[in-house]
Amino acid sequence: MPAPSPLPHARTRLSAAxxxxxxxxxEPAMAADTCSTAPADAASTTSQRLLQALVETNGxxxxxxxxxxxxxxxxxxxxxxxxxxxxxxxQRDTVFRLASVSKVIATTAAAKLIEDGRLDIDAAVGAxxxxxxxxxxxxxxxxxxxxxxxxxxxxxNDLQTLGKVRYPTARDAVGYFSDRALLSKPGxxxxxxxxxxxxxxxxxxxxxxxxxxxxxxxxxxxGLAILADGDAxxxxxxxxxxxxxxxxxxxxxxxxxxxxxxxxxxxxxxxxATFGGRLLDHRIVGAARWEAMLQPTLLADGTPVHERDYxxxxxxxxxxxxxxxRIAHHAGTTTGARxxxxxxxxxxxxxxxxxNAMWVSAIEPTAELLAAPFRTPPASLTAAVCPTGxxxxxxxxxxxxxxxxxxxxxxxxxxGDFVAPDxxxxxxxxxxxxxxxxxxxxxxxxxxxxxxxxxxTPYGLYDLRxxxxxxxxxxxxxxxxxxxxx
Numbered sequence: 001m002p003a004p005s006p007l008p009h010a011r012t013r014l015s016a017a018x019x020x021x022x023x024x025x026x027e028p029a030m031a032a033d034t035c036s037t038a039p040a041d042a043a044s045t046t047s048q049r050l051l052q053a054l055v056e057t058n059g060x061x062x063x064x065x066x067x068x069x070x071x072x073x074x075x076x077x078x079x080x081x082x083x084x085x086x087x088x089x090x091q092r093d094t095v096f097r098l099a100s101v102s103k104v105i106a107t108t109a110a111a112k113l114i115e116d117g118r119l120d121i122d123a124a125v126g127a128x129x130x131x132x133x134x135x136x137x138x139x140x141x142x143x144x145x146x147x148x149x150x151x152x153x154x155x156x157n158d159l160q161t162l163g164k165v166r167y168p169t170a171r172d173a174v175g176y177f178s179d180r181a182l183l184s185k186p187g188x189x190x191x192x193x194x195x196x197x198x199x200x201x202x203x204x205x206x207x208x209x210x211x212x213x214x215x216x217x218x219x220x221x222x223g224l225a226i227l228a229d230g231d232a233x234x235x236x237x238x239x240x241x242x243x244x245x246x247x248x249x250x251x252x253x254x255x256x257x258x259x260x261x262x263x264x265x266x267x268x269x270x271x272x273a274t275f276g277g278r279l280l281d282h283r284i285v286g287a288a289r290w291e292a293m294l295q296p297t298l299l300a301d302g303t304p305v306h307e308r309d310y311x312x313x314x315x316x317x318x319x320x321x322x323x324x325x326r327i328a329h330h331a332g333t334t335t336g337a338r339x340x341x342x343x344x345x346x347x348x349x350x351x352x353x354x355x356n357a358m359w360v361s362a363i364e365p366t367a368e369l370l371a372a373p374f375r376t377p378p379a380s381l382t383a384a385v386c387p388t389g390x391x392x393x394x395x396x397x398x399x400x401x402x403x404x405x406x407x408x409x410x411x412x413x414x415x416g417d418f419v420a421p422d423x424x425x426x427x428x429x430x431x432x433x434x435x436x437x438x439x440x441x442x443x444x445x446x447x448x449x450x451x452x453x454x455x456x457t458p459y460g461l462y463d464l465r466x467x468x469x470x471x472x473x474x475x476x477x478x479x480x481x482x483x484x485x486x
Contacts, residue, residue: 035064035078035092043373044075046444049413050370053440053456055079059433060338060357061241061248062090065367066270068277068350069374076270077370082238082356084248095225095232096354097240098265098272099332101339103197105275106261107145107315109204109212109220111285111293119207121145121314125199128206131171136178139186141203144196146297146305146312148189150182151196163254170201170212173258187300190307197262204261212260220284225271229256229264237266238356240336244432248357251335263334269352276343276350294318294328294345309478321368322463322475323378331363342367349375359432359458362477366460372444372452381451384466386414386443387486395483396423396476403484405441407450414450416441427476431458455482 034048047067055063062080066073078090098105113119119141126137136151143149167173177195184191201212208215213228230237230253241248256264267275278284285293296304296311296318305312310319316328321344329342336356340363343350351371353363392403405418420428420437428434440456441464443449455462455474464474470486 035076035090039075042446044077046373046413046446047075047370048077048079049442050454050456050461051077051079053442053454054366054461056435057438057440057456058359058361058431058458058460059243059248059435060355060359061243062094062238063353063355064090064092064094064096064269065351065353065370066268066273067371067374068273068280068348069371070348071277071281073270073274073277074374084239084241085250090238090356092270093225093236093268094238095227095236095266095268096238096339096356097229097332097334097337098226098267098354099263099334099337099339100194101272101330101332101341101352102259102261102263102265103145103194103332104315104330104341105216105220105226105265106197106200106204106212107293108279108284109216109261110141110145110200111289111314112219113204113207115285115289119203125203128203129171129174132174133178135182136199139182139196139199141200142297142314143186144193144200145315146190147192147196148297148299148305149186149193149196150184150189150191151193151199152177152180152183153191153193153195162258163256165258166255167257170198170205170261173198173260174202176258185300189299190305190312192307194259194262198259201261216265221271221275224267224274226265226267226275228260229253229266232266236268238336241357242335243357243359248433254335263332267352267354269354272339272341272352272354273350276341276352277348280343280345280348280350290345322365327364327368329364329367333358338363340364340367342371344375347375357432360430362460362462365462369444369454369461369463372463377452382466382468384450384469384472386448386450387416387470388414390486393485394421394423395485396427397480399423407441409448412446412448414441414443414448414453424482427480428458434458 039045061084062082064078066076082090082094121141124138126132139149240251242251293314310317318328321327331340338355341352351367353367388407394401394403401421405416407416441453443453451466453464455464462474464472466472472484474482
């Protein structure tokens with residue numbers, strides 16, 4: 001492995017002019033930009049309608065999303081406000097916090113160094129970082145990326161104090177926590193840790209000879225509007241909001257230098273989707289390295305690292321969507337943000353979804369539905385007419401209830417609105433915000449049918465499908481299915 005060049009102690013921050021130029025010259029959308037004009041194609045019209053329905057239901061001030069399909073950005077959409085007080089709408093160049101979606105950018109940077117022969121992810125990090133304590137010296141980058149290193153996560157007053165301190169480099173940030181004990185023997189147990197990613201950042205700096213942010217900008221996100229959180233000009237940066245404690249409340253920005261690799265980046269939605277598209281098209285790392293990133297990491301006993309409904313690869317969470325197609329994804333949440341990047345390997349499709357408030361959300365299903373209009377429809381859809389003028393009955397966890405829903409056709413699209421009855425209010429009771437306790441159903445087709453639709457809720461978008469004409473089901477979680485009958 002070649003020796004890295006010396007790392008300057010402090011990174012030179014990009015000037016405002018350079019950042020504005022970056023935002024202006026990022027790869028442009030090649031199709032509908034519904035942030036400024038009405039979409040002309042059916043798929044973009046549908047995705048924009050779903051995004052708008054979501055913001056009207058979940059109480060988040062503003063959201064942006066973008067879909068990459070077949071080598072280009074196919075849609076960029078915006079809904080709501082980036083600045084509530086100024087009544088400034090979300091726009092195509094609005095920059096949102098990425099939170100933990102930053103992690104897959106960090107592991108892509110590491111993968112680039114692996115491909116260049118400059119990083120061994122299975123070597124003890126102490127061989128490169130001799131200043132680490134003995135316990136931390138034994139962990140590997142592969143273990144850190146899959147959260148099996150034993151590294152702890154934030155604790156105590158970490159988040160109340162860290163955002164007020166500037167750490168010039170990842171090594172400086174590692175010094176904040178490197179005297180803490182590991183939670184388990186490396187390689188034996190899954191335990192989510194953003195601190196582990198700060199240590200990955202220190203490895204990237206040491207092996208590349210560049211500041212983490214500079215290496216990412218030059219070798220991973222070149223030309224894309226992906227920046228350090230806080231670097232975007234105020235005219236583009238979304239304000240951060242808290243909606244958990246009443247009406248949207250502006251919260252102060254914090255210095256994210258303690259966790260740039262683990263949660264400290266920011267981006268426009270289409271820059272995020274384009275990053276995903278570049279990975280799918282093998283424009284950052286080659287096909288073999290990309291596929292290696294998607295393989296489940298193994299624990300010391302040989303079992304794959306698994307959490308909830310996904311396996312854990314090299315930074316990526318890998319699983320299957322509702323139709324059994326392979327997906328790779330990562331989501332993030334922090335003050336003033338909820339985010340996700342979701343890819344379909346082998347299908348050249350990526351979707352990024354960003355918002356300017358933390359909210360209780362099923363964000364991966366939301367991303368799947370926003371991308372659905374651009375993907376091949378499932379072959380198993382059942383024909384069903386829009387139930388205009390009909391009363392519906394709902395069933396959730398064996399409890400039946402009447403649904404006072406009103407359905408209509410909007411330019412051929414079936415749309416239904418209703419106030420949630422008590423069983424649904426109970427199910428979504430932990431929602432941070434829920435204007436009027438209203439729910440909305442929006443069909444994915446504009447042909448007068450309701451064969452497949454999105455159910456817009458305060459938790460996100462859910463996939464509603466007909467099982468026969470006059471009966472629809474939607475899975476709300478692994479144990480709860482909502483059935484609607486006419």
